[in-house]
Amino acid sequence: MSSYKLIYFNVTGLGEPIRFLLHQSGIAYEEKLLTFDDWKPEVKAAMPLGQVPVLEIDGKPYVQSKAIGRLIAKRNNLYGANDVEAYEIDATIDFFEDLRLAVSSYHWAENDVIKKHWKTQLDTKLPFTLQKLDAQIKKNGGFLVAGKLTWADLLVVAQLELIDNNLGTEVEKDYPELKKLKEKVRSLPKIKAYLNNRAKLLY
Numbered sequence: 001m002s003s004y005k006l007i008y009f010n011v012t013g014l015g016e017p018i019r020f021l022l023h024q025s026g027i028a029y030e031e032k033l034l035t036f037d038d039w040k041p042e043v044k045a046a047m048p049l050g051q052v053p054v055l056e057i058d059g060k061p062y063v064q065s066k067a068i069g070r071l072i073a074k075r076n077n078l079y080g081a082n083d084v085e086a087y088e089i090d091a092t093i094d095f096f097e098d099l100r101l102a103v104s105s106y107h108w109a110e111n112d113v114i115k116k117h118w119k120t121q122l123d124t125k126l127p128f129t130l131q132k133l134d135a136q137i138k139k140n141g142g143f144l145v146a147g148k149l150t151w152a153d154l155l156v157v158a159q160l161e162l163i164d165n166n167l168g169t170e171v172e173k174d175y176p177e178l179k180k181l182k183e184k185v186r187s188l189p190k191i192k193a194y195l196n197n198r199a200k201l202l203y
Contacts, residue, residue, distance in 0.1 A: 011202045019194065023194040026190065
């Protein structure tokens with residue numbers, strides 16, 4: 001049996017979709033939670049690309065959160081049944097990532113001018129993205145792609161928590177299909193067990 005070790009900060013962030021995938025796939029793993037004080041030059045230099053998350057499988061490091069996600073999803077039947085479904089999963093994740101990056105840029109803006117710029121962007125991007133996802137879920141029978149659970153559902157639900165925390169509101173509350181998807185994913189037995197026993201994270 002392969003051994004897995006996830007290295008990431010003690011936050012949800014880019015690590016949470018990987019955690020969701022590992023748990024839903026029934027993969028036991030060790031986790032090294034870094035504080036931001038731990039992120040010293042020598043620790044950063046020890047990472048293959050100078051960044052985290054890093055997932056070690058049998059001692060071999062794998063990098064880039066979405067590439068890691070695709071690998072786990074492919075190996076555990078969460079990446080669609082064919083190339084078209086895999087494409088739809090990728091397209092959905094990339095579309096949602098545009099929103100996550102905008103929220104992150106707004107949340108971490110260094111001054112009021114930059115924050116105002118991203119607020120203006122979000123005033124349009126947030127409802128547009130959530131409306132599209134809501135319609136997509138309705139069209140696909142309660143899931144984002146192919147009427148079944150895929151990596152796209154796990155990633156979107158995992159990162160909705162981060163977006164909600166960053167913006168200080170439940171952004172999906174006015175989007176019934178998206179809200180139902182969030183509840184459905186977080187109620188999956190393996191995900192629910194993970195969330196109930198999750199280490200205390202900063203955010």
